[in-house]
Amino acid sequence: MQPEKKKQRQIQLQRLSSLSATQKEKEEGRLYAQLFASQEWQTATKIATTMSGPVEVNTEKIIHQAWAEGKTVLLPQTLPHWQMAFHAYTTETHLEKSHFGVLEPTSGQVVAKPEIDLILVPGLAFTDQQNYRLGFGGGYYDRYLSDYKGQTISLVLSVQQFSQPTWPLESHDIPIKKLIKSGVRL
Numbered sequence: 001m002q003p004e005k006k007k008q009r010q011i012q013l014q015r016l017s018s019l020s021a022t023q024k025e026k027e028e029g030r031l032y033a034q035l036f037a038s039q040e041w042q043t044a045t046k047i048a049t050t051m052s053g054p055v056e057v058n059t060e061k062i063i064h065q066a067w068a069e070g071k072t073v074l075l076p077q078t079l080p081h082w083q084m085a086f087h088a089y090t091t092e093t094h095l096e097k098s099h100f101g102v103l104e105p106t107s108g109q110v111v112a113k114p115e116i117d118l119i120l121v122p123g124l125a126f127t128d129q130q131n132y133r134l135g136f137g138g139g140y141y142d143r144y145l146s147d148y149k150g151q152t153i154s155l156v157l158s159v160q161q162f163s164q165p166t167w168p169l170e171s172h173d174i175p176i177k178k179l180i181k182s183g184v185r186l
């Protein structure tokens with residue numbers, strides 16, 4: 001594991017946990033509005049997101065908005081060898097807390113990669129230049145996205161926005177196609 005990346009993850013976890021609830025909600029509101037207005041969202045039928053953890057952009061509103069618009073919501077299940085499978089998420093889906101600490105589906109139909117229109121990619125830090133991303137360290141999304149042809153969007157809170165990477169880039173890093181920013185730059 002790259003020590004510089006580990007250090008940068010710890011810094012980001014700290015900065016995200018220091019964001020006040022009021023500030024976080026204000027920024028999230030702006031992110032949701034831009035997401036729901038985006039062409040990528042409006043044209044997508046099957047949208048992959050996650051069950052967010054406490055420091056992440058809250059995905060609950062995103063899931064409910066997608067359902068309200070008749071879209072299919074997909075959630076990742078982590079598998080051995082850092083693989084993921086995306087399951088259709090409905091009120092019937094059985095969820096279990098993963099080793100990572102978030103809820104994951106353990107039932108429901110698995111949707112194949114080419115069928116997914118839009119993936120909302122989580123992360124700790126993102127760069128304005130080339131849309132690079134620092135994730136939580138499993139390499140799950142870099143692996144999954146390596147042969148994914150659809151749209152990718154990440155929602156970026158102020159403390160997650162960097163002009164350039166302050167962590168080492170690696171050859172497997174997959175840039176995100178579109179970053180949506182809260183508009184508050186620290």
Ligand SMILES: Nc1nc2c(c(=O)[nH]1)N(C=O)[C@@H](CNc1ccc(C(=O)N[C@@H](CCC(=O)O)C(=O)O)cc1)CN2
Nearest residue numbers: 001006050051052053076100102122136137138140141
């Ligand atoms: N809400 C949410 N769900 C998600 C992700 C995410 O970023 N957010 N993931 C996005 O990938 C996947 C889970 N990601 C994981 C990332 C790291 C580890 C992990 O085991 N990390 C090491 C520490 C690595 C390090 O910093 O050195 C550990 O905890 O021991 C597990 C799962 C799928 N679900």
Ligand SMILES: Nc1ncnc2c1ncn2[C@@H]1O[C@H](COP(=O)(O)OP(=O)(O)OP(=O)(O)O)[C@@H](O)[C@H]1O
Nearest residue numbers: 005122134135136137138139140141142143146172
């Ligand atoms: N496409 C890939 N093929 C092989 N190994 C990979 C690939 N992507 C990532 N890895 C490996 O997985 C580990 C974690 O990768 P990295 O630090 O880039 O994770 P991350 O992008 O921060 O996490 P995540 O994608 O889960 O949010 C590293 O050891 C890395 O070499």
